[in-house]
Amino acid sequence: MSDQVAALARTIAEAHRNIERYGLLYPPCPDGLPDALAEMTATHWIVFEPDPTRAEALRKRWTDSGLYGRRISLVRRGLPDLHTAPYLAAVSVLPEPPEETAQLLGVWERVRPYGGRLFFPAEAAERITRALDTEAQAQFFAADSVGWQELRREGALPGAANWTHQYGDPANTVKSDDQRVRLPLGLLWFGGSSNLDVLPRHGHGPPEQIVGGRLFIQGLDCLSARDVYTGQVIWKRELPKLDTYGVYYDHTYKDTPLSMAYNQVHIPGANARGTNFVVCEDRVYIIHGDACLVLDPATGEDVAEINLPLPEQERPVWGYLGIQDDILVAGFGGVRYSDYLKSASDNSIDSDKDLDATSSRSIVAFNRYTGAVLWTFHSRLGFRHNAIALGGDRLFCVDALPGPVQEVLERRGRTPSGTPTLYSLDLKTGRPVWVEDGRTFGTWLGYSKEFDILLESGRKSRDTVFDELNSGMNAYRASDGSHLWSSDASYGGPLILHHDRIISDRYAFSLLNGQRLNRLDPITGEEQPWAFHRQYGCNYAIASEYLMTFRSAAAGFFNLENDGGTGNFGGFKSGCTSNLIAADGVLNAPDYTRTCSCSYQNQTSLAMVHMPELDYWVTYTGGIGAGTIRELGVNFGAPGHRRDQEDRLWIAVPNVPYLSSSNKDTGLSDQVAVKTQGGRPFTRHPFNLPDEYAENWILASGLEGVESIRIPINTESPVQCEVRILFCKPDLTELERYQFSVEIEGEPATDSKPDIDLSADWTPSELAWSGVIQDGHLDLKLQATHPQTRTIINGLYLSTHAMIPEGE
Incomplete structure (x- = not known):
């Protein structure tokens, strides 16, 4: 050397x-x-x-x-x-x-x-x-x-962003600002770590946090850091005093991951209590015993310890934890609402009754570097952890009793020591900037820095405490407290703040005025309520710039970039905790299925990145109106629905079983009538087709042996119609002869015979037609020119226009 x-x-x-x-x-x-x-x-x-x-x-x-x-x-x-x-x-x-x-x-x-x-x-x-x-x-x-x-x-990838706290940031937006994670996504890595260092899935523990190229995730008695880009475990820190028994898991937990029996019942976990750790670029803060440990994110070693400002004889009880800039905010002094409800509370949470983990008696602010106390602020009724949000140099919080506790006190003739109140505190001093006590009701606060709006609402979702609300919203100007709008709409939460949209578990509302949002039906052009659909999943939806992720049976997503529909990554399940997080340019999916016995093929940690050369399919979940079909793409034999580069919707025909079972809004795929003779649908990967065809994904699927096709146009009046049809062999090396004629609306599509000949080579063929549809249906017939030849069709795109009366 x-x-x-x-x-x-x-x-x-x-x-x-x-x-x-x-x-x-x-x-x-x-x-x-x-x-x-x-x-x-x-x-x-x-x-x-x-x-x-x-x-x-x-x-x-x-x-x-x-x-x-x-x-x-x-x-x-x-x-x-x-x-x-x-x-x-x-x-x-x-x-x-x-x-x-x-x-x-x-x-x-x-x-x-x-x-x-x-x-x-x-x-x-x-x-x-x-x-x-x-x-x-x-x-x-x-x-x-x-x-x-x-x-x-140096530094992060351009357009990448972090995910911190329970809901992505201290403002509770439930959204990552990551702009690199977009469909299609391909596998970056898998494996590399065990789920033994993760909390049981039904306990709904805190999600992982992703900062600085590291993913931090909590176990029963440990915290570990993993490399976002390779999955390698960087360090693991044993922490025996996390004291999360009764919060993130309870007495029903059994360390028997191969058992088919439930080995941890569903409990609210972090859905009610929030996270007990927060990660920054330069520090990790985690509640451990009576103190908050400060760790080095690179090594997991101790940096410092922060203690609550309490008398020696009073045991510290940490609650909410959040960080904004150089200030660490903590809730302390748990409020035992179970004493009022006369429910048993043995340091375990009953998901039907126990509210004790939801709120803190007081809030304290520290300098997160020195541990010096900056200020404290005390409640009269209790600060709900999910109703504490930080942003714009303010701390917003709700001081209120849970509804059931309020009802119990009223029945007993007792008057609470205060009324529900929303505070905006100066983050540096703790002094109230504005106060609202006339219409406060919420168990959730979210803050939009982009629009200077504070949203108050409920946070109803699966597996949370029983008093959570699923209706009502108030919006305030965050800087001065002026009331902007109110709504009595119903929803599921937590509510995502995605720029000027509020996205619930199904619908969306305007952040600016509270109105329900609509979309244009891509097929009829009619205005329809915006909605998305997913199959079963006990976690809640979270968002990034271009994607929403959730469990939809398997790991699922909704394409926000083009309003494209709901899809699945397939083969693996996301956790009961929302663990499909877009951050640091990667869709992170640490295995959060410990104690799960579901028969998914892959039970492992993995990560995905944007790979534009790959393919994906969805089920379109927008409602199809009753009006005339204006634009429609039909992809025969396709495994799902898809929008093209012009945002035109292509539906799968024949329908795919999982689409018809999951899609409650549209059955248009089933309304396209196809008659075949010994035909079969086929799908191959677009990689198998030459790169010069931009529509490879349409040509990659098809249907053989087609005799006739009828597509409903949903109109009783004549319409002008333009049709474009695509044909391609199912296998570029196949010797099968495809020669056939095509009739559209009873007339030959071309003057040549045969109209389509795919026998010579793999080159796709295209046919265009323009004419008038009289009876509300587009009818096609395909006929083989010889007994030894077959018919085939891959894609059909149609657009219609109203007829212009003569003389106009």
Whole structure:
């Protein structure tokens, strides 16, 4: 090993000595460098070597030395044909940078955010920086070191965002601002960690929090940090004093994950209590025993300890936990509402009765770095944790009794010590800025910084405390408390604040005026109430910029980017805790199904990233109006519905069983009548079709042996209709002959015979027709030209227009 290579090894080792991540060594790998790095660092090194003879010699050498498979892996590939996951490498060495910009961009894509490093010869610096100049990435050039140049990928990916607190941020928006997670999504990694370090699913524990390239998740008696981009466990901290028994799990819990019996009943968990830990870029705060521990997010080691300002004889009871900027806000002194209800409370939560975990008696603000107390504020009735929101240098909170407690007191002739009150406190001083006590009713607050609006509502969802509300909303100007609007609408929560929309468990409302929101039916053009549908799932929906995620039997989503519909990732189940979180440019899905015996194929942690070359299908859940069909795409044999690049809706025909069972709003797929003779639907992956066809996904599905098709137009008046039909063989290598004629509305579609001939090669065929529909249906007939030939159809798109009366 040369002095230059040895110096490079020492430089890398200084930064990666104790970091158990992945490093990539591109060809031609300097002799001795992998051996030195394996000995000097904790990183696992992946060597790429295209030469088979050299690859075999290296494998033998590292096998003999005990490094192969343990510290070093070898992949027999060169740069031109190398395909690996993005963001994989904490450090990469590129001895001979390629001339092709695409290959350089591929190398850079594999460098992880938050400090990933790429080393290459110094003489290539100008060329590499020029090639990467088009990439909007955080970059930093280090000083030249012994002939090597270092390029770092500092900070987050452009458009990525964090997920903190119970509901994404201290404002309770239930939304990540991540703009990188969008459909279609492909697998980044899977496995890597056990669900033994996760809370039982039915306990509804806090969701993971994602900050700075790390995912933090809580177990029964531990907290662990995982690498967002590889799934590796970075650290695990045993915490025996979490005291979450009776909150996130209870006496019904049994550590028998393979049992078919329930081994933890459903309890409200964090749905009622909220989270007991909060993560920032530079600190982790977690309630542990009588104190709040402050941990280093990189190592899990202690940084400090924060204590409540209480007399020595009073046992600290921590409640709400939230952070805004440099201020840590904590609720303390639990309110025992069960004493009023005369319900048993033995440090366990009864999901039907016990409200004791929902509220704190007082609120205290600390300097989160020094632990100094800034101010305290005391309630008269109790501060509901879900009704505390931070934002705009304010703390908003509701001081109120649960409805059932209020009713009990009234029946006993007792007068509560106060009335329900909404406070806006100055976050730095704790002084009230404005107070509302005339219409306060809510168990939930959410704050929109974008519109300076504070929303008060209920938070009814599955598996929460029985007093939660499912109707009523108030909106206030957050800065001055002026009342903006009220609504008595019903909904399920928690309510998502997505820009100017409030999204409930099914419908959406305007944040600006409270009105129910509508959408234009993509088929009839009529205005319909906006809604989305999902199958069974005991978690609640959460959002990012382009996506809502939830359990819909399996892990599910709704495409917000084009109002596209509900889909499933398939094969795995999300947790009873909402754990499909878009953050740091990744859809994070840590396995939160501990104690689950459902027969899903995959029970593992995984992550997904945007892969535009992939495919996805949905069930469209908008209502179809009764008016005339104006635009409609029919994708024969498709596995689901889909919108195209022009936002036109394509429906699956024949209907797919899971669509008809889950879609309560539209049965249009079933209304398209298709008659076949020995026909069969087929679906293949668009990868199998040439790239030059933008409509590959339509051509990838089809129906053979079709004799006739009737599509309802839903009108008794004649309409002008334009039709476009697509045909493509089901297998590009298939020798089956497809020759047939096409009639539309009783007339030949073309003058040539046969109209369609797909026997020569794989080239798709297209047919266009324009005419008048008289009877409210579009009728097509397909007829094979010879007994040995068959018919086939893949897609049909139609649009209609009202007839213009003569003389106009």
